[in-house]
Amino acid sequence: MTYAVEAESLVKHYSSRKETVEAVRGVDLQVAEGEVFGFLGPNGAGKSTTVRMLTTLLSITSGTARVAGVDVSVEPDRARRKIGVALQEAGLDGRQTGRETLILQARLFDMPQASAVDRAQVLLELVDLVESGDRRVKGYSGGMKRRLDLATALVHQPEVLFLDEPTTGLDPASRLVVWDEVRRINEQGTTVFLTTQYLEEADALCNRLAIIDGGRIVLEGTPQQLKTDLRDRRGLDADPTLDEVFLDATGRTRERAAGDVQEVLA
Amino acid sequence: MSSAGQSLALTGRALREALRTPEALFPTLFIPLFFLIVNTGQASEILRGESFLKGQGYAAFQLPSSLLLAASFGSAALFLVEDIEGGYFDKLRATPASRTSLVLGRLGAEFVKSATITLVLILISLLLGIRIASGPIGWVLLLLLTAGWGVVYGGFMQLIALKTRSAAATNSGGLVFFPLLFLTPSFAPRDRLGDGMREAASLNPVTYIMEGLRSLVLDDLDWSAIGRGFAVIAIAGLVMIALNVRMIRNYD
Numbered sequence: 401m402t403y404a405v406e407a408e409s410l411v412k413h414y415s416s417r418k419e420t421v422e423a424v425r426g427v428d429l430q431v432a433e434g435e436v437f438g439f440l441g442p443n444g445a446g447k448s449t450t451v452r453m454l455t456t457l458l459s460i461t462s463g464t465a466r467v468a469g470v471d472v473s474v475e476p477d478r479a480r481r482k483i484g485v486a487l488q489e490a491g492l493d494g495r496q497t498g499r500e501t502l503i504l505q506a507r508l509f510d511m512p513q514a515s516a517v518d519r520a521q522v523l524l525e526l527v528d529l530v531e532s533g534d535r536r537v538k539g540y541s542g543g544m545k546r547r548l549d550l551a552t553a554l555v556h557q558p559e560v561l562f563l564d565e566p567t568t569g570l571d572p573a574s575r576l577v578v579w580d581e582v583r584r585i586n587e588q589g590t591t592v593f594l595t596t597q598y599l600e601e602a603d604a605l606c607n608r609l610a611i612i613d614g615g616r617i618v619l620e621g622t623p624q625q626l627k628t629d630l631r632d633r634r635g636l637d638a639d640p641t642l643d644e645v646f647l648d649a650t651g652r653t654r655e656r657a658a659g660d661v662q663e664v665l666a
Numbered sequence: 667m668s669s670a671g672q673s674l675a676l677t678g679r680a681l682r683e684a685l686r687t688p689e690a691l692f693p694t695l696f697i698p699l700f701f702l703i704v705n706t707g708q709a710s711e712i713l714r715g716e717s718f719l720k721g722q723g724y725a726a727f728q729l730p731s732s733l734l735l736a737a738s739f740g741s742a743a744l745f746l747v748e749d750i751e752g753g754y755f756d757k758l759r760a761t762p763a764s765r766t767s768l769v770l771g772r773l774g775a776e777f778v779k780s781a782t783i784t785l786v787l788i789l790i791s792l793l794l795g796i797r798i799a800s801g802p803i804g805w806v807l808l809l810l811l812t813a814g815w816g817v818v819y820g821g822f823m824q825l826i827a828l829k830t831r832s833a834a835a836t837n838s839g840g841l842v843f844f845p846l847l848f849l850t851p852s853f854a855p856r857d858r859l860g861d862g863m864r865e866a867a868s869l870n871p872v873t874y875i876m877e878g879l880r881s882l883v884l885d886d887l888d889w890s891a892i893g894r895g896f897a898v899i900a901i902a903g904l905v906m907i908a909l910n911v912r913m914i915r916n917y918d
Contacts, residue, residue, distance in 0.1 A: 456759075491757040492753075493752070495683045504679050
């Protein structure tokens with residue numbers, strides 16, 4: 401079976417004169433074609449590092465990673481043609497207009513000028529930015545920037561779309577718009593690899609998810625499987641929430657004190 | 667699209683960026699002009715009639731220093747740091763665009779910007795009584811040689827930007843040019859410098875670019891001086907481009 405994303409013993413070390421930091425310590429992943437796969441983990445767990453390796457933006461210390469059947473270390477340019485990337489911060493040039501941004505992106509994916517112009521128009525319509533398409537990006541709201549960023553990742557109709565915390569910092573309404581976009585993109589056959597810190601987002605969008613902590617995958621399955629497993633293991637009367645699954649998997653506990661929720665290390 | 671096409675698309679973007687940030691262009695024009703006028707004002711009477719001025723005023727002798735200074739502001743590298751900090755550089759790296767085009771895109775814009783500023787400075791210098799003795803071909807060569815230096819220096823600044831990913835460090839890197847500019851025959855010809863200074867100037871590649879520019883302003887076409895200037899640009903340019911491409915390929 402060909403997986404949309406496949407990683408074997410993926411390792412990333414950052415070395416300095418003083419120390420070596422093991423950011424990712426042997427991640428194995430298999431994401432089927434057409435899935436929305438959620439990649440969860442606390443801050444510093446290795447989510448973004450893993451995504452950056454899978455998207456050719458970071459070298460791999462050891463192990464292998466294939467995206468759409470292409471080894472990202474061996475054939476990075478071929479891999480780049482098959483993936484779309486929207487990273488944690490909407491990476492946009494504030495001095496360009498939305499339309500210019502999309503046209504340039506299309507040109508860098510080898511589209512002729514006329515096709516690039518047409519594609520930009522289609523994408524502006526898709527993400528509801530037609531009216532502001534000729535305004536400079538620096539004047540866009542956070543939600544508009546995120547939608548434009550998403551559109552740039554779709555310029556070349558990628559087989560696999562990587563979204564690194566796509567809704568961080570967005571208001572609830574903008575978040576729902578991005579969720580709808582992700583669902584629509586997935587319905588058209590694109591595999592979506594999504595990292596998020598919002599567990600309700602993973603619950604709402606993902607067919608399957610993995611939780612990474614300390615650079616290792618600590619849990620993997622469908623959201624319902626993971627809840628059922630925890631329910632059975634703890635003998636609970638009802639399904640736990642995905643928050644509880646996450647806290648259990650990452651060894652964290654939640655204590656309520658004076659109405660506040662405090663998260664502490666176990 | 668070929669690597670050349672990708673480079674042109676990125677050059678277009680970098681030029682739009684420059685045009686939409688006119689405040690970054692103002693010092694590039696003003697400061698070299700300021701030095702041209704001040705240096706000329708300080709030394710023109712002392713050096714009036716010197717044979718190395720070839721019948722022109724001291725401003726003509728000083729013009730190449732100002733042209734090189736104007737081409738050495740390296741704003742492209744600061745825009746690159748903005749791209750890195752804002753995440754847009756990663757977006758570009760995630761495309762299949764050749765790594766060479768990522769380098770040449772910005773440097774192409776640097777070439778166009780330097781050539782344009784050089785043209786404006788030369789036009790202003792005509793008002794100060796300077797003649798370009800090498801004629802129309804000389805004008806073109808002046809633009810090419812100065813813009814070529816803009817590319818070399820822009821490449822050097824981009825290297826610092828890629829290595830440090832810091833605007834402050836990149837800005838400080840720009841100061842490296844000042845010793846290079848002063849270790850040249852910027853105020854008098856090489857044969858009129860003291861022994862130590864003459865040796866230092868002879869070892870400094872910028873000297874040959876300056877002498878090439880100066881020959882275009884003061885002499886008819888002196889192909890040996892011009893050729894040395896272009897040779898330095900070609901070698902240094904290729905080295906800078908190769909180092910930049912390598913840096914982006916290994917960028918983590």
